[in-house]
Amino acid sequence: MNIKLVYFNFPFWRAEVARISLFIGDVSFEDTRITGDEFSLIKKSGEMKDGTKIPFSQMPVLIINGKTIAQTGAIARVCGKLGGLYPEDIIKAGQVDQIIDAATDINVLIRPSMRETDPVKRKEMRIELSKHDLPRYFAFLDYLIPENNSNYFVGDKMSIADIAIWRLIGWLSSGVIDDIDQNIVNKFTKLKNLCLLINNNEKIKEWVSKTYNEVDKKRIADFEKNLNLPS
Numbered sequence: 001m002n003i004k005l006v007y008f009n010f011p012f013w014r015a016e017v018a019r020i021s022l023f024i025g026d027v028s029f030e031d032t033r034i035t036g037d038e039f040s041l042i043k044k045s046g047e048m049k050d051g052t053k054i055p056f057s058q059m060p061v062l063i064i065n066g067k068t069i070a071q072t073g074a075i076a077r078v079c080g081k082l083g084g085l086y087p088e089d090i091i092k093a094g095q096v097d098q099i100i101d102a103a104t105d106i107n108v109l110i111r112p113s114m115r116e117t118d119p120v121k122r123k124e125m126r127i128e129l130s131k132h133d134l135p136r137y138f139a140f141l142d143y144l145i146p147e148n149n150s151n152y153f154v155g156d157k158m159s160i161a162d163i164a165i166w167r168l169i170g171w172l173s174s175g176v177i178d179d180i181d182q183n184i185v186n187k188f189t190k191l192k193n194l195c196l197l198i199n200n201n202e203k204i205k206e207w208v209s210k211t212y213n214e215v216d217k218k219r220i221a222d223f224e225k226n227l228n229l230p231s
């Protein structure tokens with residue numbers, strides 16, 4: 001199988017959930033990282049330089065044996081299946097899907113503040129997100145982690161749901177987005193423990209050490225420090 005994952009050169013959850021699933025499953029793939037200029041061309045033409053069609057002109061895309069698949073959730077499921085991080089059981093699969101869709105919802109909540117150019121308005125939006133919208137979603141997510149010893153969202157095994165939320169929260173708490181509280185997850189005990197569990201997974205550590213630049217490695221280390229602060 002010929003697999004290529006196309007995204008930008010940073011560890012955002014939309015791409016990481018797919019990259020890490022393939023890495024953990026030992027599935028060989030081309031980890032293609034495009035520049036802003038290459039993306040501008042894609043947006044104009046709807047395709048890559050080699051003629052590969054990019055549906056919706058958005059990233060990420062997965063190209064398997066020459067066929068393109070867009071949309072983060074669809075890509076996460078395909079890579080999760082290939083990497084053994086997506087349950088076969090139909091109910092468990094639905095439980096994983098609801099978390100991936102929630103990650104998308106959270107992303108959609110944050111997007112307007114990313115596009116706001118007025119710094120005063122942007123700050124107000126971020127304060128509102130930190131106070132209300134994000135804690136509301138985190139409380140839902142925290143509630144969905146069962147009270148058992150595994151601490152994963154579904155069953156007793158890491159899935160794409162855990163990786164997506166770990167990376168999304170890691171990004172939100174990394175300080176990259178001004179005015180979002182870096183300790184925002186700390187009072188949600190199960191969610192915080194989930195993030196610690198994934199941060200300390202040996203394969204995740206290997207991936208971080210292999211592919212993250214020094215700035216992103218430091219962000220992961222700071223994330224760990226913040227997660228270890230008292231709730």
Ligand SMILES: N[C@@H](CCC(=O)N[C@@H](CS)C(=O)NCC(=O)O)C(=O)O
Pocket residue numbers: 012014057058059060070071072073104
């Ligand atoms: N619905 C898409 C949204 C993907 C998305 O918004 N990707 C961003 C990059 S993180 C993008 O391509 N933005 C440019 C645009 O929408 O024009 C998905 O779930 O994958």
